[in-house]
Amino acid sequence: xxxxxxxxxxxxxxxxxxxxxxxxxxxxxxxxxxxxxxxxxxxxxxxxxxxxxxxxxxxxxxxxxxxxxxxxxxxxxxxxxxxxxxxxxxxxxxxxxxxxxxxxxxxxxxxxxxxxxxxxxxxxxxxxxxxxxxxxxxxxxxxxxxxxxxxxxxxxxxxxxxxxxxxxxxxxxxxxxxxxxxxxxxxxxxxxxxxxxxxxxxxxxxxxxxxxxxxxxxxxxxxxxxxxxxxxxxxxxxxxxxxxxxxxxxxxxxxxxxxxxxxxxxxxxxxxxxxxxxxxxxxxxxxxxxxxxxxxxxxxxxxx
Amino acid sequence: xxxxxxxxxxxxxxxxxxxxxxxxxxxxxxxxxxxxxxxxxxxxxxxxxxxxxxxxxxxxxxxxxxxxxxxxxxxxxxxxxxxxxxxxxxxxxxxxxxxxxxxxxxxxxxxxxxxxxxxxxxxxxxxxxxxxxxxxxxxxxxxxxxxxxxxxxxxxxxxxxxxxxxxxxxxxxxxxxxxxxxxxxxxxxxxxxxxxxxxxxxxxxxxxxxxxxxxxxxxxxxxxxxxxxxxxxxxxxxxxxxxxxxx
Numbered sequence: 104x105x106x107x108x109x110x111x112x113x114x115x116x117x118x119x120x121x122x123x124x125x126x127x128x129x130x131x132x133x134x135x136x137x138x139x140x141x142x143x144x145x146x147x148x149x150x151x152x153x154x155x156x157x158x159x160x161x162x163x164x165x166x167x168x169x170x171x172x173x174x175x176x177x178x179x180x181x182x183x184x185x186x187x188x189x190x191x192x193x194x195x196x197x198x199x200x201x202x203x204x205x206x207x208x209x210x211x212x213x214x215x216x217x218x219x220x221x222x223x224x225x226x227x228x229x230x231x232x233x234x235x236x237x238x239x240x241x242x243x244x245x246x247x248x249x250x251x252x253x254x255x256x257x258x259x260x261x262x263x264x265x266x267x268x269x270x271x272x273x274x275x276x277x278x279x280x281x282x283x284x285x286x287x288x289x290x291x292x293x294x295x296x297x298x299x300x301x302x303x304x305x306x307x308x309x310x311x312x313x314x315x316x317x318x319x320x321x322x323x324x325x326x327x328x329x330x331x332x333x334x335x336x337x338x339x340x341x342x343x344x345x346x347x348x349x350x351x352x353x354x355x356x357x358x359x360x361x362x363x364x365x366x367x368x369x370x371x372x373x374x375x376x377x378x379x380x381x382x383x384x385x386x387x388x389x390x391x392x393x394x395x396x397x398x399x400x401x402x403x404x405x406x407x
Numbered sequence: 408x409x410x411x412x413x414x415x416x417x418x419x420x421x422x423x424x425x426x427x428x429x430x431x432x433x434x435x436x437x438x439x440x441x442x443x444x445x446x447x448x449x450x451x452x453x454x455x456x457x458x459x460x461x462x463x464x465x466x467x468x469x470x471x472x473x474x475x476x477x478x479x480x481x482x483x484x485x486x487x488x489x490x491x492x493x494x495x496x497x498x499x500x501x502x503x504x505x506x507x508x509x510x511x512x513x514x515x516x517x518x519x520x521x522x523x524x525x526x527x528x529x530x531x532x533x534x535x536x537x538x539x540x541x542x543x544x545x546x547x548x549x550x551x552x553x554x555x556x557x558x559x560x561x562x563x564x565x566x567x568x569x570x571x572x573x574x575x576x577x578x579x580x581x582x583x584x585x586x587x588x589x590x591x592x593x594x595x596x597x598x599x600x601x602x603x604x605x606x607x608x609x610x611x612x613x614x615x616x617x618x619x620x621x622x623x624x625x626x627x628x629x630x631x632x633x634x635x636x637x638x639x640x641x642x643x644x645x646x647x648x649x650x651x652x653x654x
Binding site: 139140141142237238239264265266267268269270271272293294295308337338341354355356357358396399400403404 | 447547574578579604628641644
């Protein structure tokens with residue numbers, strides 16, 4: 104069963120087009136990720152799906168309900184965590200949670216089991232005002248508030264933006280255990296490395312979906328061969344690779360540069376000679392598998 | 408390591424807020440022209456330290472000099488020697504490209520003549536001549552970031568502080584941004600940068616990692632990976648920062 108069905112959905116703000124005829128479906132029980140930079144249209148899409156924004160054109164249903172006509176039904180059944188921290192800063196942790204529980208005619212006690220794993224980590228600070236929490240704790244409180252009415256689906260808009268690598272890792276562990284309890288999760292992120300933690304992802308840019316699939320299918324079906332190259336002078340290596348005649352793209356990836364060639368013709372011996380001729384030392388060239396970021400950048404270039 | 412010119416010297420730096428110690432005995436040096444990565448978990452004390460280094464806040468005790476100027480007594484000299492850019496605050500959205508350049512260059516004390524010359528150079532370099540009269544809010548995010556960085560170094564500062572400069576931008580723009588950083592460093596500007604992208608930590612000459620107000624490690628990315636027997640900077644970071652995260 105599909106929990107979300109989006110058909111030819113568009114959203115315009117005056118001349119600016121935020122979403123261009125997008126179509127996709129989300130299966131029950133999956134973690135579905137929208138991966139894309141700021142301005143890609145992620146937030147507009149989320150706000151339409153949680154009935155806070157009207158689409159310009161097209162249709163969308165969430166849990167079988169239409170996002171325009173049946174908005175009241177949808178609101179009772181979904182949890183939403185906006186990208187910007189939107190809890191009441193001058194209420195305490197406990198007061199915030201109580202507030203959201205009451206709005207949905209439930210209580211913390213009734214649904215405590217749902218949030219126990221997450222909320223217990225911030226419970227020692229339940230008398231602290233939300234505005235005085237650290238980034239990681241705010242995030243846990245926001246997630247608890249989004250869960251307290253026992254939603255069937257969760258919409259999380261960039262929950263890990265600006266969050267350090269450790270807290271990000273922990274947050275994804277929480278999402279995995281929520282998924283195991285049967286909740287469908289739609290999540291957006293600008294961090295490409297988080298794609299592999301989703302069951303399926305949509306790569307989104309400038310209001311268009313570039314690709315939808317399982318992350319490992321996207322990477323294994325990537326048609327370009329990639330070399331990971333390093334030398335003792337990485338900055339010079341980057342500009343030298345870009346000047347190489349057969350170079351299609353060369354991008355820094357942490358400690359190596361990922362290189363693709365025109366017509367997929369890697370010409371490794373020639374490349375090796377070229378770099379040695381330019382006095383590069385400790386040159387290492389290794390063929391590697393593509394990752395999501397390789398695929399995303401390649402799709403971006405094709406789209407522009 | 409051979410003798411290098413130091414541009415930032417921090418010695419026994421402590422900053423307390425009430426009985427909370429945000430910076431607990433920091434000691435480090437940054438060399439001229441290097442790209443220095445300043446990493447740490449949320450709440451580890453990075454922002455507090457950066458504010459002190461920029462001359463915006465006084466330490467509780469200890470010493471620090473920035474470009475030879477003392478953080479207690481020569482705050483204005485420090486401010487004249489540095490540039491600053493963050494993701495959260497960079498440019499005025501309701502001003503045009505040239506107005507932003509003129510505004511910031513003016514604040515940095517440049518003469519009208521210099522501002523005029525610099526504006527032309529900058530627009531040409533960024534290929535923004537056609538957008539000179541556009542409002543910042545009408546520019547794509549990637550262009551804004553590149554422009555913000557160029558403006559942060561428009562007055563040729565000795566040091567530029569970049570606080571999470573690449574948050575939210577697309578992967579191609581993020582890499583173009585790092586090219587700008589490399590170019591600035593090659594021209595002798597010292598770059599002091601914070602980021603949550605661990606691949607970017609690999610691009611730094613040296614990286615420090617703050618945990619609970621202390622500097623838990625400081626070395627080249629290669630050195631850190633060896634010391635912590637890790638494959639990547641992400642692994643180094645997680646090994647160091649995991650213990651502190653729930654405090």
